[in-house]
Amino acid sequence: MGPSERAAWLRLLLTPGIGRTSARQLLACFGSAESVWQVDRTAWADCIGPAKAAALAAPIPDWDTELSRLETWLSQSTDRHMVALGDGRYPNSLLETPDPPLVLFVQGRVESLGQTLALAVVGSRNPTPQGAEHAxxxxxxxxxxxxxxxxxxxxxxxxxxxxxxxxxxxxxxxxVGTGLDRVYPARHRDLAHRIAAQGAIVSEYPLGTPPLAAHFPQRNRIIAGLSQGTLVVEAALQSGSLITARLAADMGREVFAIPGSIHSPQSRGCHALIRQGAKLVESVEDILEELPGAQARTPKATSPAPVAAAGDDTDDALLRAMGHETIGLEALQDRTGMPTAQLMARLLELELAGCVGRLPGGRVQRLVRA
Known part of the structure; x- marks a missing residue:
């Protein structure tokens, strides 16, 4: 994609009042992003109506700055890309969705967008220790x-x-739901660098776009669209992860959910999905057998628990007493009869071994290896 074509696409993205639907109408009428800006302006009204044609004719605020910012960003690394509809690098899986992005800004390995075996893994921003372990x-x-x-x-x-x-x-x-010149949340900056080196970070939003709340439900359709299916690990009933799962189902993609405790608010979204027809998942094999092309693949054995005996019901009375629900320290002491100092010391051992996780409010949870 050359500079003039990039400028044409960027103008479409930045024009107020011209959304994705109107932009696709313009592309259908005139054949390309560059052609949109080369035709007589009276033709715009015939295509998208007078009001939107007027919006298209209005100057874009800080246009020169916006174009310069894009060209500078692209020039700083060979791993930065602008992939528009019609580009051979645009992923087919997104083209098959009802509302494909006009443009994808990509940092990393652009070829990874076309990987045919892909699964979305989504869930709570505040998972239980077990949920984080599962993910x-x-x-x-x-x-x-x-x-x-x-x-x-x-x-x-x-x-x-x-x-x-x-x-x-x-x-x-x-x-992501921001421009690629910023990382949100900021604490994931190092993780973002690793992702760009081993995969890609993708956004439909131009550089400089801040993390506005409305952007994140929109980006969920891209998560679902790039994937053959969606796995929900933990989710409350109002979780944005359920939006991704619904979008995946609407696209005809598989939906998977990991069940949890009936007492955990973070499991209720997954349970609702299972009631609605999502596949209940207990192991990765449950997922692989449903992904076309993945049946012949066998995952390598996962690492054993750090302390084998600590994860074995028959060998650890404290883990047996904890069961698989979250539990408060007072209730756990009532079940075991252990002195406070001994209980706290043993819990610390199990936590360091990766067998127990702590939750807010002084509660603990046994961790089970996925």
Whole structure:
């Protein structure tokens, strides 16, 4: 894509009042982004109506600055790309969706957008320790099986999924709701650099776009569209992850959900999805058998628990007493009869071994390997 074509696409993106639907109408009428700006302006009204034609004719605020910012950003690295509709690098999986982005800004390995085996892994921004463990380990196993992991770079499950895929030496795609000249949340800056080196970060928003709340539900359609299916790890009933799952279902893609405790608010979204027809998932094999082309792939064995005996019901009375629900320290002491000092010391041992996680409010939870 040359400079004039990039400028034509950027003008379409930045013109107030011209959304994706109107832009696609213009492309259908005139054949290309450059042609839109070369025709007689009276033809715009015939295509999209007088009001939107007037918006198209209005000057774009700070146009020279915006164009310069894009060209400078692209020139700073060979791993930065602008991929528009009609570009051979544009992923077919997105073209098959009802509302494909006009343009994708990409940092990283642009060829990873076209990976045919891809699964979205999404969930709560505030997962339980078990939910975070599931996200990382499922993503790790998927990556080892050759499946690209797609998520949204958010805190919680998203970040754990990206990290798990990277640790599994696989490809991961982060779909974000800002311009690619900023990282949100800022604490994921190092993770974003790793993703760009081993996969790609993708946005439909021009450089300089801040993290506005309305952008994140919009980016969820890209997460779902780049994937053959969506796995929801943990989600409350009002979670944005359920938006991604609904979009995936509407696109005819698979939806998977990991069940949890009936007492956990973070499991209710997954349980609702299962009631609506999502596949209940207990292992990565449950997912692979549903992905076309993945049946012949076998993931490598996952790492054993750090302390084998600590995860075995028959060998650890404290873990047996905890069960698989979250529990307060007072209730756990009532069940075990252990003195406070002994209980706290043993819990610390199990936490350091990766067998127990702590939650807010002084509660603890047993961690089970995915």
């Amino acid at each position: 990382r380990r499922f993503a790790h196993a998927l990556a080892e099986a050759g499946v690209s992991v797609v998520s949204g770079l958010a805190l919680g499950v998203d970040g754990e999924a990206h990290a798990g895929a990277l640790d599994g030496q696989g490809t991961t795609l982060a779909c």
